[in-house]
Amino acid sequence: MRHSKFIASFVLGLALASCSAKKAPDNRIRMRLPTEPPSLDWALATDNVSKEIIFTIQQGLLTHDADTNPVPALAESWDVTDNGSTYTFKIRADAKWSDGRDLVAQDFVDAWERVLNPKTASEYAYFLFDLKNAQDYQSGKITDFSQVGAKATDAKTLVVNLKGPTAYWLHIPTFWISFPIRKDIVEKHGDRWTDPANIVSSGPYRLKEWKRDSRILLELNPLHYDKTQGRIPEVEFRIVKDDSVAVSLFETGDLDIVRNLPPSQLRSLATKPEFRSSPYLRLTYFGFNIKDPTVADPKVRKALAMAVDRSEIEKLLHPMAKASAVWIPVDLAGSDSERGIKSDPEAAKKLWAEIKNPPKELEIQFDQNETYKLVAENLQNQWSRVLGVSVKLSSQEWKVYLKQLSTKAPSIYRLGWGADYPDPATFMDLFTCASGNNFTGFCNSAYDRAIQQAGVSNDMAARTQLYSGAQKLLLEQEVAILPLFQEQSLHLVSQRVANFKADLIGDFFFERLRLKIEE
Numbered sequence: 001m002r003h004s005k006f007i008a009s010f011v012l013g014l015a016l017a018s019c020s021a022k023k024a025p026d027n028r029i030r031m032r033l034p035t036e037p038p039s040l041d042w043a044l045a046t047d048n049v050s051k052e053i054i055f056t057i058q059q060g061l062l063t064h065d066a067d068t069n070p071v072p073a074l075a076e077s078w079d080v081t082d083n084g085s086t087y088t089f090k091i092r093a094d095a096k097w098s099d100g101r102d103l104v105a106q107d108f109v110d111a112w113e114r115v116l117n118p119k120t121a122s123e124y125a126y127f128l129f130d131l132k133n134a135q136d137y138q139s140g141k142i143t144d145f146s147q148v149g150a151k152a153t154d155a156k157t158l159v160v161n162l163k164g165p166t167a168y169w170l171h172i173p174t175f176w177i178s179f180p181i182r183k184d185i186v187e188k189h190g191d192r193w194t195d196p197a198n199i200v201s202s203g204p205y206r207l208k209e210w211k212r213d214s215r216i217l218l219e220l221n222p223l224h225y226d227k228t229q230g231r232i233p234e235v236e237f238r239i240v241k242d243d244s245v246a247v248s249l250f251e252t253g254d255l256d257i258v259r260n261l262p263p264s265q266l267r268s269l270a271t272k273p274e275f276r277s278s279p280y281l282r283l284t285y286f287g288f289n290i291k292d293p294t295v296a297d298p299k300v301r302k303a304l305a306m307a308v309d310r311s312e313i314e315k316l317l318h319p320m321a322k323a324s325a326v327w328i329p330v331d332l333a334g335s336d337s338e339r340g341i342k343s344d345p346e347a348a349k350k351l352w353a354e355i356k357n358p359p360k361e362l363e364i365q366f367d368q369n370e371t372y373k374l375v376a377e378n379l380q381n382q383w384s385r386v387l388g389v390s391v392k393l394s395s396q397e398w399k400v401y402l403k404q405l406s407t408k409a410p411s412i413y414r415l416g417w418g419a420d421y422p423d424p425a426t427f428m429d430l431f432t433c434a435s436g437n438n439f440t441g442f443c444n445s446a447y448d449r450a451i452q453q454a455g456v457s458n459d460m461a462a463r464t465q466l467y468s469g470a471q472k473l474l475l476e477q478e479v480a481i482l483p484l485f486q487e488q489s490l491h492l493v494s495q496r497v498a499n500f501k502a503d504l505i506g507d508f509f510f511e512r513l514r515l516k517i518e519e
Helices: 002-021 048-057 105-116 134-139 169-174 183-192 243-251 263-269 298-306 310-317 345-354 370-387 398-407 425-431 445-455 460-477
Strands: 028-033 062-064 070-072 075-081 086-091 150-154 157-161 205-211 215-220 234-239 275-288 321-323 361-367 390-396 412-418 481-493
Touching (some): 028 048, 028 243, 048 234, 062 169, 070 075, 070 169, 086 169, 105 134, 105 150, 243 263, 275 370, 298 345, 298 370, 298 481, 310 321, 310 370, 361 398, 425 445, 460 481
Parallel strands (some): 028 234, 361 390, 361 412
Antiparallel strands (some): 062 070, 205 215, 321 481
């Protein structure tokens, strides 16, 4: 114990000394990243760490305002025709890439072809399946991309044809999977196209430096169409893996924004003037690989779900977590608080006794993070206490963990999902058969039909009923996932930073921030 404390203190001392020895310029804002971004290729990225960089160096046709409404970005205007099945976007005349080349409508067509090309293996490809023939192209049923509903009719006009009216579709052009790309740059540099020396982007900032496992430095893009004065010249992301070290660096003034706060310090941090808390459409869950023999029996999964008292986890993580058994967050239209398996330890014991050969040992896998370690330990304790089963814990570094999930998911694994846009479809689409982010093995035609029907309806009451039935299949009958809690968006934000506001999706935009002038 003494040895581990000494090492932690030594590492913290080195971190503080390193940052304090060379303070960042006063015109730079510094944010903590908890790990190295797995990818800055927006056709391949699937995580919130990569998103922080991508959303700052690149944009789509549209973006979200502070209230998560779609507003113009690279497209200055759009028209909707054919009862909501056709969208025509006009690209800004002054939209340029960071190397000075004009940004054109074909750059979106090239990007979407790359995402949907089966050789790319984009896990987010299903986000574009509302386009006419997109899924058939991605599955290889058709090989001619000109049959897909995305056409550049001239240099600055993009026409999008959907399979039919889609209630949420205007949010898709705000998400990174829809961002344009420079086909020539990708073809020239291959896997190295996102290196600082090679990458070409069209967002408010551009990538200046990437020191692996250390820092990522961005600078204002002088060719960006928005010339609003007062923007912060540089954004520095420092990779600090330890939550407590990140808080210490914030307190010494070496970081301006910190998220992923240590649960052991939340109560004390919540009293500070720099503490920010806001509603967040994000859920943490444990998934079951229903093809794995250990948890293949639905009775096993159901008993495990009934054995969990979520209030224990809520108390453990207060004020970050609010217990939730449902999959669509309660703050979002379309949610149904009646869905999901509620805590019932006695029923769990009874069901476990009915199982012919219940597993004697389970393994929970999760990514290395203090919060998720505490959650996994709590599940370990509850399942052992209620069901008498031995539970082993195993954690991995984030990039390694993501790769394992996409290769072969463990029997029980931790993940979170935050809304990519403020509509229930972003949660329910995740567990369709075609979803590249569905690692459970759950594939149900009735579920998929309900999701498809809900997506084309503009009647929220009808959509809620469809989603409620789909949640029953996912959470109660198949028990493919075990939702645990909905998160609050928590940050420490320096008092030198103005205009900070995290929206329901958990996003804020660096181009909207300002640094206060010291008097």
